[in-house]
Amino acid sequence: MASQMAIFEEEQTAFTQICERLVRDALAKAIFIVDSDGQLITATGETSGIDTTGLASLAAGSTAATGGLAQMLGEEEFPVHFHEGKRNNLHVSLIGDFLILLVIFDERSSLGLVRLRVKRAYNDMDTVLQAVKSRSAEAKDQANDIFGEITDDDIDSLFNDAF
Amino acid sequence: MSFINYAQREIILKIVYYGPGLCGKTTNIKFIYSGTNPDARGKLISLETKQERTLFFDFLPLSLPAIRGFKTRLHLYSVPGQLFYSASRKLIMKGADGVIFVADSQRARKEANIISMEDLKENLLAYGYDIDKIPFVIQYNKRDLPTAMPVDELREDLNAESKYPEFEACAVAPDGPGVFETLKSVVKMILMELKKTK
Numbered sequence A: 001m002a003s004q005m006a007i008f009e010e011e012q013t014a015f016t017q018i019c020e021r022l023v024r025d026a027l028a029k030a031i032f033i034v035d036s037d038g039q040l041i042t043a044t045g046e047t048s049g050i051d052t053t054g055l056a057s058l059a060a061g062s063t064a065a066t067g068g069l070a071q072m073l074g075e076e077e078f079p080v081h082f083h084e085g086k087r088n089n090l091h092v093s094l095i096g097d098f099l100i101l102l103v104i105f106d107e108r109s110s111l112g113l114v115r116l117r118v119k120r121a122y123n124d125m126d127t128v129l130q131a132v133k134s135r136s137a138e139a140k141d142q143a144n145d146i147f148g149e150i151t152d153d154d155i156d157s158l159f160n161d162a163f
Numbered sequence B: 001m002s003f004i005n006y007a008q009r010e011i012i013l014k015i016v017y018y019g020p021g022l023c024g025k026t027t028n029i030k031f032i033y034s035g036t037n038p039d040a041r042g043k044l045i046s047l048e049t050k051q052e053r054t055l056f057f058d059f060l061p062l063s064l065p066a067i068r069g070f071k072t073r074l075h076l077y078s079v080p081g082q083l084f085y086s087a088s089r090k091l092i093m094k095g096a097d098g099v100i101f102v103a104d105s106q107r108a109r110k111e112a113n114i115i116s117m118e119d120l121k122e123n124l125l126a127y128g129y130d131i132d133k134i135p136f137v138i139q140y141n142k143r144d145l146p147t148a149m150p151v152d153e154l155r156e157d158l159n160a161e162s163k164y165p166e167f168e169a170c171a172v173a174p175d176g177p178g179v180f181e182t183l184k185s186v187v188k189m190i191l192m193e194l195k196k197t198k
């Protein structure tokens, strides 16, 4: 389990910029990118009042369950799914094999518009995802520089305040 | 697979509580929630049945102080222990950095513990993980019960070669002996593992 996922400033910024544009173009309320293990990568738009960490873990769980359903039905994935509410709607789509894009919108927008804009933004997001992947060796080196020096005391002190 | 965010300067570790139905996984997580400083914990999410059995997972995010300038965040998950939720258990294991196996000390759960341990090994293998190579600890829970088996017997069943660190616990007691010790131990193993990849 020593494998690692890492994201650097440049790609984080690139994702955020794409999402900021998408929020405007799709007339969305908020947009999140989450990785398939449930970690939040970016949050854009009206995100205050939302428990973003919890949202990321539930989105990943629900996407994993949906993927499991797809496989049971002989599909590789359901790459796009949609939840319709009274006021808010959630459009979920997979980016590559690794990221989940969540678009929250209300009556100011429509499913058709969101779908169209998400499709248009897909290539840009996939490009950034490829950049993230191509830097995995670099990420590993940096992690080694940082965590290779940890001492027992460092680890013990982690728990002093929290519990 | 630990997640390092260089932009936010944080590292996220995913830790999964595994074990047979009713062994006390959710109770461990609830105890940790109640025993953690409110600033250090996020919202506890429990996806459970009407009978309070875990249906999909429990999720508790914790933030620890920075280590080498990186905030350490723990994402604790528990799997649903009931046998027929096998597919969900497997999904939740994905990307785990460390695993805590909670055993139920009651004699009546002897078989259930062994079956759950086998199930865990299979699910780990499905993702290419070897239980002997990942950060893994065992907790013998429900030590308070008169029907609890001796620890030697539990060890014989689950940790015969004493390869894994083990802790005795009573997650339901007000002071939850063993609960934080178990968690700290697996976090320590994960961080040591990160160090080793050097």
Ligand SMILES: Nc1nc2c(ncn2[C@@H]2O[C@H](COP(=O)(O)OP(=O)(O)OP(=O)(O)O)[C@@H](O)[C@H]2O)c(=O)[nH]1
Pocket (backbone or CB within 6 Å): B019, B020, B021, B022, B023, B024, B025, B026, B027, B028, B052, B053, B054, B055, B078, B079, B080, B081, B082, B141, B142, B143, B144, B145, B169, B170, B171, B172, B173
């Ligand atoms: N006596 C005693 N009871 C415990 C202990 N830990 C948990 N319990 C009880 O065991 C029952 C089941 O606990 P849960 O934490 O819900 O079990 P679980 O492992 O999450 O079960 P599933 O969600 O079905 O997988 C509850 O009634 C708890 O109060 C313990 O240390 N001692």
Ligand SMILES: [Mg+2]
Pocket (backbone or CB within 6 Å): B025, B026, B027, B053, B054, B078, B079, B080, B081
């Ligand atoms: Mg439970």
